[in-house]
Amino acid sequence: MPFQIIVCGGLAPDPLQTLEPVFDPARPSLRNELMLPAVFDPWAAHALYEAGHLAKQHPGSVVRVVSLAPKAKLQQVMMTVAQKLPFELTALDGPGGGFVDAAAVAAALAGAIAAMPDLDRSRLLLFGGWESATRGAGVVMQRVAERLGIREQFLAVDELTVEADGSLRIKERIEGGLHQISRCASPPAMLAWATGSLPEPPNHPQTGMANMRVLLPALQKAAPAAVEPAAEYLSATLPSVVRQTRVVKDMPAAEIAREIAEWIRQ
C-alpha cells in the first residue's frame, strides 16, 4: 500500500560557518543571516532520506516536504536537496535562524498540512527531525502531530520497517543508550527521526530537473507564515570553543586517547 509521507524540515546555516548571534530582544538573529550558506536541517534531512527510501519500496507513495524558511534561502537550498530524491514541496515564507518559537512553527506547519486538499490521513506518515540544528527545542514534531490529531508518536527513531500485514515496526532510542521496538498497527503516525541508517543520497541531476518542475511553482506561491516570537530572549551566545593543536608523530592511538581524555577532564 502506498503512503503519503510528509516531511517537516527547515533550514540551518551550513554547520561549518562562523555564526555570530546578533542580540535584539524583539527578534534575535544571526549576523548576515540571509547571506550565510544554508543546508536543509540535518535532522530533517535524515527523515527525508528515510522517506525517499520508504517511498521507493512502496510504489505509488508520495513524499511531500513542508518547510518554513526565508523563501529566497529555501529556493537556494532546494537546488541541492532536489537532486537527492523526488518530492513535492509546500513552502512557507518565514524567518529562520532558530529563534522562532516552537509552538508558532508547529502551528504554521500543521495549518499547511491540514489545508492539503488530497490529504489521506489513513495513509499519512508524518516525518521530521527529532531535533534541529538551529536550536533544538525538540518539541515541534509532537506539537504538529497533536494539532493534526495524530496520536501515534515516536521520537528519536532510528529504523522503520513495514511488515507484511501493513503494520509498522519502529525502533526508537530511549534513555541509557537502549533501543525500544514498537509495533504500530497502521498510519497515521508521526516519526521524529534521529539519524536513521541511510547515507545521504548522491546527487542526481535528472531528479533535480524533474523536481524543479513542481518545486519552482511551489516556491513562487510560498505564503507568508505569521510566526511572531512568543518568547522573550534574555541573551544569545555561542558555546565557547577551546582549541589546542599539537603535532605528534608515531604516538600510539591509546596514548593519544589518554591524553585527550586528560585534557577534557582538565
Next chain:
Amino acid sequence: MHPEAQPPEPPAPLDADIVCTGFGPAMAGFLLTLTRGLQQPEMAGVESRAIPGLPPQVVCYERADDISFGVSGVVTRARAIRASLPDLDPAEIPLAARVRQEKLLYLLDPVGASRRPAWMRLADQVCRALSAVLGVKDEALELPWIPPFLHKGDGFIFSLGQFNQWVGQQVMMSGLAQVWPAAPVASPLIEDGRVAGVRLAADGSEVRAALTVVGDGPVGAVGRQLDQHFGMPAGRRRDEWAVGMKMVIDLPESCTLEEGTVWHTIGYPEPEIFGFLYVHPGRIASAGIFVPSWMDSPVRTSYRYLQHFIQHPRLWRHLEGGRLRSWGAKSLLESGRRGEPYLAGDGYARIGECSGSTNVLTGSGVDEAWLTGVQLAEAVLELLREGAPFTRENLERTYVARRRASWLERESVAAERARNGFQWGLLPGFVGMALAGLTGGRLALPRRGGDRRPKTLADYYAGRLSRAEIERAKARAEAEARPLHDLLMDLCGWPPIPYDGRLLVSHQDALLMGGKVQAPAEFPDHVIFRRPQLCRDCEAHLCVEICSGEAIRVSAEDPAGPPAFDREKCVHCGACLWNCPVSNIEFCAAPGGLHSAEN
C-alpha cells in the same frame, strides 16, 4: 551475460535552451542581465525551443557545494558592476565597503631571509638609513604615488563569496534561471564541430542546449577541453599563472585600520610575491599574497609565505591578536589577453577568467569578468529577439563585437605586453609594467623566448645552501613524507612560525578552521597522475610544494613515485595542474572543496 552484469542504462538527455558552466562573477553578470532582459515586454513572445510554451530554459551548473564558496577578496573599481547595478548600496552586501584609503607599500625584509637581488638589498639599506626622511615605519615605505593604472580609489571592497550569493538570490528569485550547486560538469558535448551541451559528472547525464556558456574559471574542465579540441588562436598561449591565497581575519580590538582601507604591497616575503590587505566592515580584514608562475623557486609554497607576510611588522601591528575567520586559495590565469581562446563558436561562448578577460596590468579581473557576462547576455537577448541561431557568426556579430568595442578590449590590449619584463627578471618586470602602464601599452619590453621555469634546487639555492645541505633536506623530506619547502626555508633563515592557535595555525588547521574543506564520498579522486614513470623522473615535485591544501603529498610507501592525493584536503585551486613541469596531472571536475562563504 548475466542480467545483473548489464551496464546501467545511460540517463536520458536533459533539454534546455541555454546551459552554463560555473557560477562566478562572469556568470553572475550573464544570468542577472539575461533574466532581467527576459522580463522586458519586448521578450514576451520569446519561447523555449526545448520546452515549447515556456520561457527559455536556462540552467547553470556550479562545481562547488554552494554558489558562495568562491575564493576571492576583491578590490575593484566596479565600473561594469555599477553600470549593471547603479543603485548598488554596499550596505546590502555583507563585507562590502567603498574604498576610502589606498596605499602602495614597499615592504623591507625584516628577517633577512628573503631572496632579494642586490638592488633590492641596497634599497632596503637606503630606506633604513634615511627612514626619518623617507617616512619608513615598521619596515615599510609608503610610496608617494600610486600609478593610475593600479588605482582602485573609486571602487569597492567585496567578498566575492558574499557578492555571488547576493546576485545568485536575485537571479533565482526571478524564476527564469536555475543555478545548481554541487553539480560539476565533466565535459562539453562536441558534435560535428559544434558544442551541443555538456555532460554532468554526477551520473553522466547529457544536458543538451542550443547555447553552452562556458565560465568555469581558469582551470575548469569544460574550458580546458574546448582548448584541446579547437586549439588556441594563433599567437595565444596560457603560460602565466599565480596562486592567490588569503586569510579573512577578525581584527583585534587594538587595530586602528579604518573600513575601506586598501594596501597593495611589494617586496616581501619574496620580491616576486605581491600582497594585499583590505579592511571590510565589522572589523574584518582580508590579507593575502600572489605567488606567480615566473617565480624561480622550485619549492614555492603559498601558505608558509602567507604566514610570514602577515607577520611583517607593518601588518602585524594591526593583525596581532586577530583570529582566522576564513582561508582559501585559487589559481589566477595571468596571461590575460595573450591567453584569450576562441570566444565563440557554433553553439558556445566563453566568458570570464577562462576567456582571458583578466587585466594583469591593473590587477583586476572580477569587474572585467562581470562585463563579459553582461555583454554575452545582451548578445543572447538580441539573438533571441531576432530568432537567430547561436552560430559562431551570430555570436561573433553580437557578443565578440560588443567585447571588442568596449573598454575591456582597450585596456586588455594595453595590458597585453605589460608582464613581458618579468620573463627577464624582477627589475625589468617592474620597468616593463610601468612602461606599459604609463603609455597605455604603446611601449613595452619584448618578451623573452620560452617560458621562465623554476630553477633546479642547486641553482636556486646556490650561494645560500650547499649541495650536501640540500641533499640532506631531500632525504629527510622523503623519509618523513613531507614537502621540502619548510626544511629549506628553515635552513635559509626563515624563522619558525610561532603558532598561536588563533591566526597563526598549522596548514591543516587552516583547512579545518578557515577553509572548512569537504569532499563528498561518492566521487572518485579528481587529481590523477597519468604516468607514474614521469613522476619518478621528476626532481622537483612542484605539485607537492605548491599544493594549497597539502592534499598532494610525498607518498609514504613510494617516496620517489607518484605523490599521494587526499581529496578531503583539496581546495580545487588547480595549482598542481599548471605547476607540473611535464603536464602529467589530470584535474577533473568534482564537487567539494572550500565551504567558506566569506572569501
